[in-house]
Amino acid sequence: MPASSLDSDFEQALRAHLAAAHHLARWLTRTQADAEDALQEAVLRAFRSFDRLRPASPRAWLLHIVRNCCYDLRKRRERDGEATFEEEALPPDAASPVLGTPAENPETRLLRMADARALESALRDLVPEYREVFLLREIEGLAYKEIAEVAGVPIGTVMSRLSRARAQLRALIVAGEKESA
């Protein structure tokens, strides 16, 4: 009896979307260890329901479970009295800022010049509900409909969260750049 073979469709789905799942978990938790804990829990949950559900969009379905596990972990950490804001520090960024074209207005230029650290700290300052829609849209390239599935909210909510996320990010980056200028 092939006792330890996992359903190959499940393995395939996991393999195909592991990078996106890991990336999201890393952004929704504080440390690599937390991200991996949340991922392990998510993969177990996903495995248990995969055969029954046969999700139409395995990516959105997997990311939805990953996201929920990350939120559960955050809640647990908050309950345990651990600070949730001290995220793991990134190594300093060596990339030099790219200069905007001369025709651009100052805000657009500041956005283009923002370095990785400024960008990351601004993104970490957002509430996770805004952070995730921004990441899913701009980095993972998901359509609104898929983001709605991942976050478990209607498309209208995705649109308003995305709009607020972008507005807050721009404000944070511009304020940060002006301060350091």
Add this chain to the structure above:
Amino acid sequence: MTCAEANRLIGPWVDDELDVRSVAELEAHVGRCAACGREKNELLALRETARERLPRFDPPPGLEDRLLRGVREAAAPRRRFARRLLREVALMAAAASIAVAATSYVQRSADPGGEIVDAHLRSLQAGHLTDVVSSDQHTVKPWFQGKVDFGVPVRDFAAQGFPLVGGRLDMVGGRPVAALVYGRRQHLINLFVGPATDRDRPLRSVSSRGYRVSSWAQGGLEYRLVTDIAASEADELVALLRAV
């Protein structure tokens, strides 16, 4: 189009989520309005910067293997549990074969669950309970393929206290059916699944010789569950099975 209207649509526009007509109107507006044009450029600049510079957290090497190993480990103890349960019911099986002998004399022409209870009792005789022993639904389900001409939905309910023990082929009323075996403490539950003769049928439960028989038809399949556990517990499993 006013600036307020345009502003609301610029996000969906850069995200390619806008219909063609609104795109045309928005393009016309942005061509005339510098402020809305700046808004669009800022959103695009933010995206570009995020894509180029945001740290990309790639999975560390071996993560996938670690995650899959975790899944296998979580599944393994339940298989051991299923084997232990099987050993424990071997004694019961001996007792049950006596019950079969005793009840075969009972007249039951008017007993609607009789045939099913017979099949249940037959299964409890040593060596006949399962052809495939596994608590893993991904092992049991494919086992039926090619043995019966219908898809057998196999689900494990260990988390709810009804671990899957295994499955076998059986004959009920002269027709081949799939039998799934679940455990409940020291008790066993037989679930017979076969093609439905007509459309969906609501749940009906009868008692026969101390066994509870629940039957229903759903999604083209006929289900008959027989067990000697308490009616309330049997109903619990029936509810789990009927939930899609």
